[in-house]
Amino acid sequence: MVVTKVKQIKSVNKLSDGLKYIEDGAKTIGTELIDSNLNFPVKMIGGQPVSQLVSGNLVIDVESAYSEFMMLKQLANLEKGRPINNEELLKNDVLAHHVIQSFSPEDNLTPEQVHEIGRKTALELTGGSHQFIIATHMDKGHLHNHIYINSTNSITLNKFRWQKGTKKALEQISDKYADLAGAKILEHKNQFGHKEYSAYQKENIFKLEIKSRLEFLLKHSTSLADFQEKAKALGLAVDFSGKYAKYKLLDKEQKRNTRDSTLSKKGRYSLEQIEERIAKNEIVHPLESIKDEYDKEQAEKAEDFEIRVKIEPWQVEHETNTGIYLQMQYGIANQGTVKIPSRLVDKQEDGSFDIFIKKSDFFYFINPDNSTSNKFMKGSTLINQLAYESGEYILTKNPNISKLDLLVKEYNYLVSHGVSESDQFYELRDRFLEQIEETQESLNRLDEKVEHLNKIASALEDISSDNPIDAKVAYQILEELNISSSVNPKEIEKQVVEVSIERKALKEKFDSIIKDFTQYEKLERHAEARRQSPTLDQKPKDEVER
Incomplete structure (x- = not known):
C-alpha cells in the first residue's frame, strides 16, 4: 500500500540539506545496473557498476539540484522585480514541497517500479513544468520515495499553489499509479469523509452515523439500561445527565458531543421519547449479538444502490x-x-x-x-x-423499494418470534401505512413525470410538422415548459424509457407489499378478536360456578 506525506521547505539551508539527505548514496544505491531512459547515476561498488535511484525533471545534473533550483528562483526574482536573494530575506516563503511516498513490502514492487510511480505522480501533480528531484530509498524495511518539488514554475516563474485540495489530488494520483503497478490501495471507510470538506459537513456526517445507530437501538432495546449497554457496544457514548441527551461516536474523530435537538427537531432522540419508544419493544436482538446484527444491516445498506x-x-x-x-x-x-x-x-x-x-x-x-x-x-x-x-x-432504483424491503424484514422478524399483538407490532403497522402512502405518492409523481416527458417529446416532433399550426402550438408548448427546441427528441425518449422502468419496478414491489400487508391485517384482526373474546376469568362469577 502507498502512504503519502508532505512537508513545506521554507529556508535555503533546509532545502540544501534536504536535497543532500535524499540523495545519500547509502540510501539510494542499489545492487544492479538498471537500463533506464532516466539515466540513473552510475556508481562503482566493489568494482561493479550499479545504479543510484535518483532522477530529476528539468534538472541537468541531479547532484547540482540545489544550485539549479536557486538559479531558477533568482531568475524569477529578477523577472518579478524582487531582490535577487529574496528567498534568504523571507522567513515563511515556501521554496519547495517535500513529498514522501511510502510502500509496503507486501506490494512486492521493485525499487525501479517504486521510483517510476513517484516520477509519474510528481509529473501529473505539477503538470511537468516544475523542477523536481526524486530519490528512492532502500535502506529501511520498506521502499519509499523522497520528492523535492521546486515551488517555482519553470515556464511562468509563478509559485506552485499548495491549496486546500492539493493533498487530496496528490493522494489520488499516487493511488492511481500505485494501483496500476499492483500495489495495495487503502480503502477509505467513510464515503463522504473527504478531509478538505468543511467542519460543518463533517459534523453532519457524524450526525448521520449517530442517527443510524440510534434508530437501530430504538428497535432493539427494552429498557434504558439495555439501551445504554447496547449503545456502548455500538461505539456510541450516551449522556442523559443534563437538559439534553448528548451523543458521541467513540470510533470516529468526533471531538464534541452532539445534542439530541440537533438530530431531530421533533425530539425523537430525547430521553423522554427514547423511554417511550423502547417501552413498546418485546423482542429485540440480545446484547451479545447487537454489534454483529448492526454491522450486518449496514453491510446490506452499503450493497444497496440507487x-x-x-x-x-x-x-x-x-x-x-x-x-x-x-x-x-x-x-x-x-x-x-x-x-x-x-x-x-x-x-x-x-x-x-x-x-x-x-x-x-x-x-x-x-x-x-x-x-x-x-x-x-x-x-x-x-x-x-x-x-x-x-x-x-x-x-x-426508487428509494422507496429499499424502505419497503426494510419494513418487510422487520415484519418477518416480529412474526417469526410470535410478536403480533404488542405495541411494537402496532408501531410497525403505522410505519407500514405511512410508507405505503409515501410510495403511492412516488408512483403518482413518476406518472406525472412520464406524462410531462411525453408532452415534450410530442412537441419536439410537431415542430418539424408540415402543418404550420401544429408547429406553432408545439413551439408555444416548449416555451411554456421552458424547453429549448434544439433538444434532441431521442434524449427525451430515452428519459421516458428510464422513468417507465423505474416506475414498473416500484409498482411491482408496491403490489407485492400490499399482499403482505393484507396478510398482516388478517393477523391483526385475528389478534383483536382474541382480545375482545371473553375468557373464563372474565365471565360472570355465577356463570363460572354453574
Whole structure:
C-alpha cells in the first residue's frame, strides 16, 4: 500500500540539506545496473557498476539540484522585480514541497517500479513544468520515495499553489499509479469523509452515523439500561445527565458531543421519547449479538444502490484488482479518469461492466494534464455523464423499494418470534401505512413525470410538422415548459424509457407489499378478536360456578 506525506521547505539551508539527505548514496544505491531512459547515476561498488535511484525533471545534473533550483528562483526574482536573494530575506516563503511516498513490502514492487510511480505522480501533480528531484530509498524495511518539488514554475516563474485540495489530488494520483503497478490501495471507510470538506459537513456526517445507530437501538432495546449497554457496544457514548441527551461516536474523530435537538427537531432522540419508544419493544436482538446484527444491516445498506448503468469497454482506460478507471469528460475541455471501486462493479461476459452507485456517493475526477482541474463529483453527475457518452439507459432504483424491503424484514422478524399483538407490532403497522402512502405518492409523481416527458417529446416532433399550426402550438408548448427546441427528441425518449422502468419496478414491489400487508391485517384482526373474546376469568362469577 502507498502512504503519502508532505512537508513545506521554507529556508535555503533546509532545502540544501534536504536535497543532500535524499540523495545519500547509502540510501539510494542499489545492487544492479538498471537500463533506464532516466539515466540513473552510475556508481562503482566493489568494482561493479550499479545504479543510484535518483532522477530529476528539468534538472541537468541531479547532484547540482540545489544550485539549479536557486538559479531558477533568482531568475524569477529578477523577472518579478524582487531582490535577487529574496528567498534568504523571507522567513515563511515556501521554496519547495517535500513529498514522501511510502510502500509496503507486501506490494512486492521493485525499487525501479517504486521510483517510476513517484516520477509519474510528481509529473501529473505539477503538470511537468516544475523542477523536481526524486530519490528512492532502500535502506529501511520498506521502499519509499523522497520528492523535492521546486515551488517555482519553470515556464511562468509563478509559485506552485499548495491549496486546500492539493493533498487530496496528490493522494489520488499516487493511488492511481500505485494501483496500476499492483500495489495495495487503502480503502477509505467513510464515503463522504473527504478531509478538505468543511467542519460543518463533517459534523453532519457524524450526525448521520449517530442517527443510524440510534434508530437501530430504538428497535432493539427494552429498557434504558439495555439501551445504554447496547449503545456502548455500538461505539456510541450516551449522556442523559443534563437538559439534553448528548451523543458521541467513540470510533470516529468526533471531538464534541452532539445534542439530541440537533438530530431531530421533533425530539425523537430525547430521553423522554427514547423511554417511550423502547417501552413498546418485546423482542429485540440480545446484547451479545447487537454489534454483529448492526454491522450486518449496514453491510446490506452499503450493497444497496440507487442507479445502475452499463459501461462499454471503450470507456474503461484501466482495469485493476481494485476497480476500473473510466475515461470521461467533466466540463469544457476537461478530459480525465474516474475510478469506480470493484465493490460497485460487475463485469459481464461480453467485456462490458455494470456499475451500481448512489446519487450521494463521491468520486474523484483526475485530469492527467492539469491537476488543478481534479475535483470530486457526485454519483448523480458521474452516472449522467457516462450514460450520455455511451447512450446507455440509466436504471434508477426508487428509494422507496429499499424502505419497503426494510419494513418487510422487520415484519418477518416480529412474526417469526410470535410478536403480533404488542405495541411494537402496532408501531410497525403505522410505519407500514405511512410508507405505503409515501410510495403511492412516488408512483403518482413518476406518472406525472412520464406524462410531462411525453408532452415534450410530442412537441419536439410537431415542430418539424408540415402543418404550420401544429408547429406553432408545439413551439408555444416548449416555451411554456421552458424547453429549448434544439433538444434532441431521442434524449427525451430515452428519459421516458428510464422513468417507465423505474416506475414498473416500484409498482411491482408496491403490489407485492400490499399482499403482505393484507396478510398482516388478517393477523391483526385475528389478534383483536382474541382480545375482545371473553375468557373464563372474565365471565360472570355465577356463570363460572354453574
